[in-house]
């Protein structure tokens with residue numbers, strides 16, 4: 001941990017209710033528990049397509065409740081749901097999304113913004129690609145008064161970006177989450193309908209491949225939890241191995257601004273360097 005840092009505000013912008021927990025909840029828990037930062041989550045869709053079991057209407061309601069429960073476990077200041085139709089985010093003009101995200105950056109005065117990496121390769125989900133691009137633009141220009149001058153809130157310049165990806169590229173920041181992996185798993189398990197989806201997808205995959213996995217045959221809630229916990233420990237354990245940690249989350253860290261370069265000062269790193 002570097003020298004005494006001032007308290008920062010973080011905005012996490014995602015497409016779906018459980019994106020943040022899967023990709024970054026261990027790091028978010030450290031920001032809150034160790035550094036005392038305020039963290040806000042902005043979920044842009046209504047999560048209405050993520051199930052083999054529930055109707056879209058049920059999913060919208062249940063996933064919102066679960067997102068708030070997970071937010072409580074992590075200690076988020078607020079979980080805000082924008083409610084665009086799941087899967088259709090790319091149909092919303094990017095200037096509209098950029099404006100919405102920029103407005104929230106300005107409202108909460110976000111020093112750090114976290115989202116899907118707009119430059120990571122092989123991202124298949126159109127919602128992830130869209131939220132990534134809109135967030136990149138909103139964070140870079142939120143401090144410029146002539147961008148969206150009609151906003152209710154004053155311009156505010158974000159200075160740090162944490163980008164996550166399923167296939168990370170140029171992502172050199174490994175955050176040690178060994179102390180927060182249990183909380184990450186707990187927050188993830190709060191998304192029960194999404195964890196059921198993950199397990200249903202695994203069951204279909206096993207069936208197609210002809211692999212017999214007894215745990216995947218009509219699993220109850222406990223078995224589902226065991227499967228998710230095993231998957232998370234295996235995946236984030238493998239990420240941690242790359243950096244010498246028991247468990248880690250991986251980010252492409254970006255700092256906005258050029259003062260160090262202009263003044264010839266050493267480049268500042270993240271809170272976890």
Ligand SMILES: [Zn+2]
Pocket residue numbers: 015016019125128
């Ligand atoms: Zn997602």
